[in-house]
Amino acid sequence: MSLLFSPFQMGSLELPNRLVRSATAERMADADGRPLPLLKNLYAELAKGGVGLIITGHMYVHPSGKAHVEMTGVHSDDLLPDLAQLADAVHHENGRIIVQINHGGMNCSRETVDETFAPSAVDQPYVSRPAREITLKEIDDLIQAYANAARRVQEAGFDGVQIHAAHGYLINQFLSPLINHRTDEWGGEITKRMHFLREVSGAMRVQVGSDYPILIKLGMIDGIQGGLALEESLQVIAALNDMGIDGVELSGGISGDRNLNIGKGIRSESDEAYFLPLAQNAREATQLPIILVGGFRSRSVMERVLTDGHADLISLSRPLISEPDLPNRLRLGLQDKSRCLSSNNCWPKTVGEGIACKCPHEKVIDKAKV
Template sequence: MSYLLKPLETDKLALKNRLIMPPMATSKSREDGKVSEDILKYYDEKSKGGYISLIIIEHSFIAQAGKASKKQLSISDDGLVEGLKRLSEIIHRNGSKTIMQINHAGSAASRSITGAEVVGPSAVANPIKGDMPKELTCMEIENIVKQFEEAAIRVKRAGFDGVEIHSAHGYFLNQFFSPLTNKRTDEYGGNVKARIKIHLDIIRAIRESVGDDFPIFLRLGASDYMPGGSTVEDSKIAALEFEKAGVDVLDISGGFCRYTLPGNTSQGYFSPLTEEIKKVISIPVILTGGITEVQAAETLLSENKADLIGVGRAVYRDSSWAKKAVESLE
């Protein structure tokens, strides 16, 4: 059997193959963040036939102050659950499993979008975009931890198969992880273990609320690829702590470099990160980044660079990519 078609089974998750669709912002929701007919049609088309074992729904804001863009999907209040149920049901009906990614933009937000003050771990401008943030107090941090917890409860109520915490691409939790934007001198800043205290608080709060059987994924921007930024050595320390705290799957991407590596167009260009992180943890690791060829996915899995392969832009451009890939390997 091919590596890509091999099922993956853990005590909480059973996937028919190793092919997943990573979260990709579509700007197809309503302006208030509610599920639209456009977004239902989009995920219906992508999941048709169930060839993709797991579809991760695009980053969804946990609170108005954490909204990243105008037509971003929301998970910020209980009134959204019924619309999100329609989304999970469509994907399940097509034969795929699905989880939702929950996020706060932090200093990548803009007052013009949120109508609120921009916040972050420190009063340091985001290297990518956004207004100068106000440094959060410890009490405000605890409130955002609670917002992540409440969002995860909604994800479960909406019928999804798990939840993914977003800590990549220069967003809020990535800002705490990266030394570029976390200059705090209290318990939330300093060495790696202090910079991930908020992550661990969120993981534990979610686990307590959703129960032991609901999978928790975490997407980690495992390197900023910038001078003074986060490194793979930081991420190896963090990954071990995340596993201990209750994360079931680690989804690896870039930090402030976001989801691309300038000048690197290789298939699976984040594989040096996943390969290193896999050496220190036992939970499954997802690799995404530039993978457009079926044989490349096979090779990356066979070389133990990852346990699951995320194919994003190729599936975004061609909804039949997964069908053709699976059929070519059968």
């Protein structure tokens, strides 16, 4: 029996199979963060392709946290009709979709944010420009911004919301001892460094009510000297249930060069599932459903991780860029692994290229299919 294609219940969210589209910044929005029709089409295509749950690319909760150009916004009620169209397009195909919400903190590009802030004033721990210390008023305002964003996600008709707490963005910055040197209630021991996350998730819960799915993508290791390490992130994992979180996706890495998070050169089954040790540790620390991302390419590896009980759901980013219908193809036995070459050429080099979710090796891959 295939576990991969068996249903799963996560909080109030009923999923038809165990495959998740991990958040993938699509760069398909206008200068105000309003999604372009391209994005709606992409989500409909993914839903048709059979993935059990779509997680949108990260959307900014406040203009001060817009990480890069062409990022979708969830920071204003004006965007509600456009956001609702995205949810509708997926539901029309009988799919499920949740929104990943984010604030870039110090990890925002020069093109989108003039002056960046971080929990502490830091210079070049992993991005190449200095950040000033966030003020207490800004902390309060941003907690509210996350809560309002969650409310908008719910009002727009999405099936849930995911907090981005990985890959070096603001919540990861609060958790990381490399960037958070505060000595007040927002910094210090890990219990204090997770205070911001606790306040954000609590304020979101108040807005969306007790049944609405709130997930988190948690960076468990920064992978940089002096950064967040497993011993501390396991304490964060253990606290998530009390924070009202319904499921946790495990990732890692804060470095701008993306090597740890978006691992290159996956050639064999032994290169796949490169964050598996994180899942094995997290299982001991929480009863929450675990979603594992990072380098899954073969159906056999996905099935094995589920059967061994290390994760409940398998999350894919690049394989669904190269083949949005991969879930159906795996289910029907048309192929047994993704064609993705793990080359990491799916991020546009220039504004307006609009190829973030289009694989430039498509022709090579199509040829390989024949």
